[in-house]
Amino acid sequence: MSLRTAVAHRNLLYLLSQKELRTRYRKSILGWAWSLLNPISQVVIYSFVFLTVFNATPPVGDPSGLEIFPLYFLSGLLPFQFFSISVTTAIGAVDANASLIKKVPFPHEHLVYSVVIAQGVTFAIELAILTVALLIFGSMVLPWLPLMIPLMALMALFTTGVALALAATNVFFNDINYLWGIVAQVLFFATPIIYEPGVISNPTLQAITNWGPTGSFIRASHNILYDNRFPSAERWLHLIVVSVAVFALGTWIFGKLSPRFAEEL
Amino acid sequence: MSTVLTVDRVSKSFRTQAERVNSLKELITKRRRNADVEEFFALRDVSFKVSEGEAFGVIGHNGSGKSTLLKCMAGILQPTSGSVAVQKRMSALLELGAGFHPELTGRDNVFLNAAILGMTRREIAERFDEIVDFSGLAEFIDEPVKTYSSGMYVRLAFAVAINVDPELLIIDEILAVGDVTFQQRCMQKFVEFREQGRTIVLVTHDMGSVRNFCDRAIWLEHGEIAGSGDPADLVDTYTEKMLTDAEVDRSMESTRRGSGEIRVDEVELHVDGEPTTHVRTGDTVDVRLHFSADASIENPVFAITIGRLGGAIVTFPSSRDVGEVPATVSGSGTVDIRLDNIALVPGPHVLHTEVTGFGRQHVFDHIQNAVSFDVLAGDVRETAGIMTMRPTWSIAGAGVSGRSPLV
Numbered sequence: 001m002s003l004r005t006a007v008a009h010r011n012l013l014y015l016l017s018q019k020e021l022r023t024r025y026r027k028s029i030l031g032w033a034w035s036l037l038n039p040i041s042q043v044v045i046y047s048f049v050f051l052t053v054f055n056a057t058p059p060v061g062d063p064s065g066l067e068i069f070p071l072y073f074l075s076g077l078l079p080f081q082f083f084s085i086s087v088t089t090a091i092g093a094v095d096a097n098a099s100l101i102k103k104v105p106f107p108h109e110h111l112v113y114s115v116v117i118a119q120g121v122t123f124a125i126e127l128a129i130l131t132v133a134l135l136i137f138g139s140m141v142l143p144w145l146p147l148m149i150p151l152m153a154l155m156a157l158f159t160t161g162v163a164l165a166l167a168a169t170n171v172f173f174n175d176i177n178y179l180w181g182i183v184a185q186v187l188f189f190a191t192p193i194i195y196e197p198g199v200i201s202n203p204t205l206q207a208i209t210n211w212g213p214t215g216s217f218i219r220a221s222h223n224i225l226y227d228n229r230f231p232s233a234e235r236w237l238h239l240i241v242v243s244v245a246v247f248a249l250g251t252w253i254f255g256k257l258s259p260r261f262a263e264e265l
Numbered sequence: 266m267s268t269v270l271t272v273d274r275v276s277k278s279f280r281t282q283a284e285r286v287n288s289l290k291e292l293i294t295k296r297r298r299n300a301d302v303e304e305f306f307a308l309r310d311v312s313f314k315v316s317e318g319e320a321f322g323v324i325g326h327n328g329s330g331k332s333t334l335l336k337c338m339a340g341i342l343q344p345t346s347g348s349v350a351v352q353k354r355m356s357a358l359l360e361l362g363a364g365f366h367p368e369l370t371g372r373d374n375v376f377l378n379a380a381i382l383g384m385t386r387r388e389i390a391e392r393f394d395e396i397v398d399f400s401g402l403a404e405f406i407d408e409p410v411k412t413y414s415s416g417m418y419v420r421l422a423f424a425v426a427i428n429v430d431p432e433l434l435i436i437d438e439i440l441a442v443g444d445v446t447f448q449q450r451c452m453q454k455f456v457e458f459r460e461q462g463r464t465i466v467l468v469t470h471d472m473g474s475v476r477n478f479c480d481r482a483i484w485l486e487h488g489e490i491a492g493s494g495d496p497a498d499l500v501d502t503y504t505e506k507m508l509t510d511a512e513v514d515r516s517m518e519s520t521r522r523g524s525g526e527i528r529v530d531e532v533e534l535h536v537d538g539e540p541t542t543h544v545r546t547g548d549t550v551d552v553r554l555h556f557s558a559d560a561s562i563e564n565p566v567f568a569i570t571i572g573r574l575g576g577a578i579v580t581f582p583s584s585r586d587v588g589e590v591p592a593t594v595s596g597s598g599t600v601d602i603r604l605d606n607i608a609l610v611p612g613p614h615v616l617h618t619e620v621t622g623f624g625r626q627h628v629f630d631h632i633q634n635a636v637s638f639d640v641l642a643g644d645v646r647e648t649a650g651i652m653t654m655r656p657t658w659s660i661a662g663a664g665v666s667g668r669s670p671l672v
Contacts, residue, residue: 011389012380019366019377026368103363105340106381259343262336263279 009107016114020089021121035122036129039077043070046194059196064139064228071137074130075225076193076218079152082123083159083214084184090115090163091170091177098265108258109251112163116156123152130225139228147224147231155217157243161250168257171264191215192222213242268352269433269464270315270338275347277308277333277488307333308488310347315433315466317353320459322475322482322496323468324503330488335359335468338435353464356382356431362422367411371402374410375425382429392428400424420447427454434458435466452478472500473648501642504611505543523630527558527565527594529618532635542636545643546611546653550604554618557597564590564623567600574613574637577651583625590623608652609640 025031047070050056058069066072090112094101097111127148134141170176190212197210197219209215216238220231307330315321325331336342337349339357364381365374375396379389397403400421402413410418436455455478459465467479475482475496482499484492492499521528533540535551544550552569568583584590584600616636620629645653 009380009383011384011386014386015377015380019369019373022373023366023368097364099360100364100381102341103360104381105357106383262341 009110012106013110013113013117016110017117017121020114020118024118035126039074039081039126042077043073046073050194059198059226061139061227062229064141064226066134066137066139066226068137071130071134071139072196072222072226073194074133075222076191078123078126078130079155079221080188080191080193080214080218082119082152083155083162083217084187086116086119086159087163087166087180088184089119090167091180094167094171094261095265101261101265108261109164109254112160112167112254116160116163119159120152120156134225139226141225141228144224144228148221151217151220151224151231151239154239154243157247158213158217158239161243161246161248164250164254168254168261171257171261187214191218193218211238213246216242266316266318268314269317269319270321270352270355270466271348271350272311272313272334272338273348273350275308275311275334275337275344275349276306277330277337277342278304278306278345280304306488308337308344311485311488311490312347313483313490313493315464317464318459318462319481320465320467320479322479322499323466323485324470324472324475324482324499325485326470326507329485331468331470331485332437333488334485335435335437338466351433353432354383354430355433355435356426356429357435357437358423358426359437361419361426365410365418365422368409370409371406371413371421375406375421378422378425379429382426384429388430392430396424396428399428416447423447423451427451431463433464433466436468438469438471472504476500476646476648497646505641519635520633521630522633523620523628526560526629527556527562527620528630529554529556529620529632529635530597531555532616532618532632534616534636534638542638543641544607544609544638545641546607546609546647547644548607550607552602552604552616554600554602555597556594556600556620558595561593561595562629563593565594565629566590566621566623566625568619568621569602570617570619571609572615572617573651574615579609579614579651583619585623585625607640608655610645610647610650610653611640611642613637613639 025034028034030037050069050073051058058067059072060067061072093111093115094108100106101108131141131145166176166180190209191214192209197206197215200206200209210219216235220235220239223229223231223235311330311334313321323331323334333342335357336359337344338351339355339359340349340351341357341359362378364378366377369377372393375393376386376389379392379396380386384392397406400417400423402417402421405413405417410421413421434455452474455465455467459478465478467475469475479496482493482496483490484499484503492502531554533553533555534542534544535553536544536548538551554567554569556567558565566583566585568581568585570578570581572578582602614637615634616638617631617633618635619631621627622629642648645655647653
C-alpha cells in the first residue's frame with residue numbers, strides 16, 4: 001500500500017529528498033565538506049584509541065590481506081551512520097513538518113522516505129571516496145562493489161522500517177527521541193565497527209555482535225569492502241528476512257498511527 | 266448533477282489536552298482510566314452533499330467546528346465516526362505556503378509545494394510560467410524565499426495553490442490575508458473557477474463572501490448543522506442569532522460627565538411603538554430621552570450621537586440644528602427624536618446623549634454609551650461601510666445584455 005503511494009507520489013519523494021540534501025548544509029561555511037569531516041574526525045579519534053591507547057592490531061582482511069584499521073573502521077562506520085543518522089533525522093522530520101501535516105493532506109511516510117533517500121545519497125558519495133582510499137592502499141575492491149547495491153537496498157529497507165516505527169511513535173511519546181539517542185549509542189558499540197567479533201571471547205556476546213540486526217549488515221559490508229569476498233548465503237538470508245520483517249512492521253505501525261498525526265502534533 | 270463531496274454523519278471528538286499521554290511513563294502510570302477521559306465533540310453527526318459545479322458555503326463563528334469539518338473534508342483529520350467521500354481531484358487551501366522552505370529559492374519551493382499538493386512533475390513544469398506570472402515575482406523567483414516580504418510569500422503560495430487545477434476546491438478563510446488588490450485577485454480567481462463549472466467549498470465567518478459567492482450554505486453551531494439553504498437567508502438568520510447571543514456582554518458600561526444641572530435619566534428606542542434594542546435597516550426608529558433639571562436651564566441643546574460599536578460615528582444631530590431649543594427648561598420632561606427610514610447597515614451600534622448650553626461649549630450632561638443596539642438586515646442588502654445611500658443602479662452600453670445567472 002505505502003509502496004504504491006510512494007510510486008504515485010514519486011515526484012514529491014524526489015523533491016523532498018532534494019530539499020533534504022540542498023538544505024542540509026545551508027548557512028555553514030564548509031558546507032558539504034562536513035559530511036566528510038565528520039567520518040574523518042571519527043577515524044582519527046578511534047584510530048588513536050585503537051592503535052595507540054590500546055595498542056591493538058588491526059583486523060586482517062581475508063582474502064584481501066588488508067591490515068589497515070582506518071579502512072576497516074570506515075567500511076563499518078559509513079553504513080552504520082547511514083542507518084543511525086537516517087533514523088535520528090526521520091524522527092525529527094515529522095516534528096519539523098508539523099505545520100505541513102496539520103495543513104496539507106499528503107502521504108506522511110514520504111517525510112521518512114525522503115530522509116532515507118537523502119542519507120543514501122550521502123552514503124553513496126562517502127562510499128565512492130572510501131573506494132578510492134581502498135584502491136590506493138592496495139585492495140582491488142572494484143569487482144566486489146556491485147554487491148554493495150543489494151546490501152544498501154536491504155539496509156534502506158531495514159532503516160526505513162525502524163525510522164517509520166520510531167518517527168510515528170515519537171509523535172505520541174517524545175521519549176522515543178531521547179531513548180533513541182541512548183539506543184544508537186549502545187548499538188554503535190554493540191556493532192563490530194571498532195572491533196572484530198572474533199576478539200570477543202564470550203560466545204553469546206560474539207553471536208550478538210555478529211548477528212545482531214545492525215551487526216549483520218556491518219559484517220556483510222566488511223566482507224565486501226574490506227575482505228573482498230562474497231558474504232555467506234546464510235548472511236544474505238538473514239539480512240533479507242530481517243529487512244523485510246522490520247520494514248513491514250514499521251510500515252504497519254506508521255500506517256496505523258499517521259492518520260492521527262494532525263491532531264497530536 | 267453528480268455529487269462531488271459526500272459528508273455522511275461525520276462526528277469528531279477530541280480528548281482534552283490534559284488527558285493526553287505524552288510520555289511512556291504517563292502511558293504506563295495513567296493507563297486506561299477511561300472514566301477520567303473527557304471527550305469533546307467538535308463535530309456531531311454532520312451530513313451534507315455538494316454537487317458538481319456548486320459553490321457551497323460553511324458558516325460558523327470561531328469554535329463552531331468549521332475548521333474541524335474543513336480538515337475532515339481535506340483528509341487531514343479522520344472522523345471519529347461517519348465518512349467523507351470525495352469523488353474528484355481535490356485541493357484544500359488551508360494555509361498558504363505551508364511547507365515553504367525559507368532557504369530554498371522561489372523556484373524550488375514552487376516545485377516542492379506543488380508536489381506536496383499532489384501535482385506531477387510534468388504538470389508543474391507545464392504550469393510553472395503561469396504560476397510565476399500570476400504571482401508577479403518573476404524577477405525574484407531564483408532568490409531564497411526567506412528574502413521575500415510576507416506579501417510576496419503569500420502571493421507565490423497562492424499562485425501555486427490555485428494552479429493545482431482541482432475539480433473540487435476547499436477554501437479556508439485565507440481571503441483574510443494579503444492586501445486588497447491581492448484579495449480581489451483571489452476572489453476573481455474563485456469566480457473564474459466557479460464559472461468553469463468547478464466545485465467550491467468555502468469555509469468562513471465572512472458573511473459577505475458567502476452571501477455573494479455561494480449557491481448554498483450550511484450554518485454550523487456547536488459542531489452541529491443549525492441551518493442550511495439559501496446563503497442570503499442563512500446569513501441574515503445567522504447574523505441576527507449571533508447578535509442576539511452576544512446581547513449579554515453588549516451592555517456596555519455607560520460613562521457620564523458634565524456639570525449635572527440637567528441630566529438625561531433614561532433613553533429608550535422604539536420601533537412601531539415597541540421598546541427594542543434591535544432595529545432593521547429601513548425601520549422608523551423613535552428615540553426618547555427622559556430628562557430632569559434641578560434648576561431652570563436657559564436655551565438647552567439636546568444632541569445624540571450614533572456610531573458603530575467601537576468605530577466610526579455615523580451621525581451627530583442636535584436639537585439646535587433644527588431650531589428646537591426651548592427658552593427655559595426646569596423639572597422633568599422628554600425629548601423625542603424620530604429617525605425615518607434608518608440608513609444604518611447591519612452591525613452593533615451605540616448611542617450617546619448630550620445636553621449642552623446654546624453655544625455647545627458648556628456640557629451639562631454627556632452619557633457615553635447611553636444605549637447599545639443592533640442593526641439587522643432589512644430592506645437593503647448592504648453589509649459593508651457604515652450606512653447605505655439606497656442606490657439605484659442601471660448599467661447601459663451597446664454591448665451590455667442580459668442578466669447574469671449568478672444573481
